[in-house]
Amino acid sequence: MSEVQGLLRSDGFVAVRQLPLRGMITVKGDLSATALKNVATGLSGVDFPGPRECNCVGDNGIAWMAPDEILLMVTHATIPDAMAKVAATLQGQHYLAADVSDARTIFELEGAGVREVIAKLAPVDLAPDVFPPSAFRRTRLGQVPAAFWLKDNQTAELICFRSVTQYVFDILTHAARANTQVSYF
Amino acid sequence: MLILHCPYCGVDAEETELHAGGQAHLTRETVGSDDEAFEDYLFMRENPKGVHFERWRHASGCGKWFHAARCTTTLEVFGTYSAQTTAPPREICDAISGKRPGWSWKTFSARMFS
Numbered sequence: 455m456s457e458v459q460g461l462l463r464s465d466g467f468v469a470v471r472q473l474p475l476r477g478m479i480t481v482k483g484d485l486s487a488t489a490l491k492n493v494a495t496g497l498s499g500v501d502f503p504g505p506r507e508c509n510c511v512g513d514n515g516i517a518w519m520a521p522d523e524i525l526l527m528v529t530h531a532t533i534p535d536a537m538a539k540v541a542a543t544l545q546g547q548h549y550l551a552a553d554v555s556d557a558r559t560i561f562e563l564e565g566a567g568v569r570e571v572i573a574k575l576a577p578v579d580l581a582p583d584v585f586p587p588s589a590f591r592r593t594r595l596g597q598v599p600a601a602f603w604l605k606d607n608q609t610a611e612l613i614c615f616r617s618v619t620q621y622v623f624d625i626l627t628h629a630a631r632a633n634t635q636v637s638y639f
Numbered sequence: 640m641l642i643l644h645c646p647y648c649g650v651d652a653e654e655t656e657l658h659a660g661g662q663a664h665l666t667r668e669t670v671g672s673d674d675e676a677f678e679d680y681l682f683m684r685e686n687p688k689g690v691h692f693e694r695w696r697h698a699s700g701c702g703k704w705f706h707a708a709r710c711t712t713t714l715e716v717f718g719t720y721s722a723q724t725t726a727p728p729r730e731i732c733d734a735i736s737g738k739r740p741g742w743s744w745k746t747f748s749a750r751m752f753s
């Protein structure tokens with residue numbers, strides 16, 4: 455199977471770009487535990503997110519996935535170190551950490567109509583007062599699972615399984631075609 | 640379109656983000672159960688016109704299972720609640736009693752908390 459990489463399309467009203475691999479660690483455990491919070495914030499350099507939030511700067515961030523699960527994001531090359539640090543810090547606690555970096559694809563969507571492109575594909579209210587920047591949502595996009603957050607009012611990052619990269623790219627670029635803006639938001 | 644509030648992640652999820660898990664509050668019969676109880680557990684399900692209790696999973700979301708109480712004729716949702724329980728909690732029963740006085744479902748009823 456040939457690897458899909460570097461997908462880019464910018465002739466629509468929102469540009470869709472596949473980002474390089476990002477380090478992603480699924481951490482399950484007690485999100486109120488100090489050790490878990492400390493290792494997550496220490497490795498990512500961002501504040502620990504509240505429910506349905508994602509704090510992310512560059513490649514580093516934390517997304518709130520469920521009441522007992524976060525997605526820890528770091529630069530891809532630092533994954534072995536990050537995994538070792540998580541294991542060392544949480545040793546003896548009830549937790550799970552899995553390196554899921556290579557199971558995921560991450561896209562960046564950029565343009566004033568970014569809310570609209572996502573709203574065409576996901577059953578989520580993207581009104582600015584309901585879904586402000588840093589809000590995070592795990593949902594479906596078309597027919598596959600996906601998660602996204604807004605970095606600002608024009609830029610979103612979206613993750614999906616790597617096996618559906620081409621499908622997600624295709625539906626995103628289709629929803630972002632020029633002259634198809636509904637201008638709802 | 641059914642919209643259920645996920646009690647775990649707090650999202651108001653619409654039907655396509657959820658997976659239906661069938662009737663709630665089954666007693667799982669096992670070794671030592673008699674044939675009739677086992678048959679009941681395996682094959683018999685409620686099919687009410689009105690108040691119903693179901694299991695749902697926030698499949699394309701936080702992934703958690705939860706319970707929902709709703710009306711099968713109007714699709715009105717009385718409430719959703721934790722999966723870690725064998726009976727609907729009082730606030731759910733009260734909410735149903737407010738809308739459907741005298742309701743009953745298997746061994747649960749409006750009288751439970753009256």
Ligand SMILES: [Zn+2]
Pocket residue numbers: 645646647648649650697700701702703
């Ligand atoms: Zn949920």
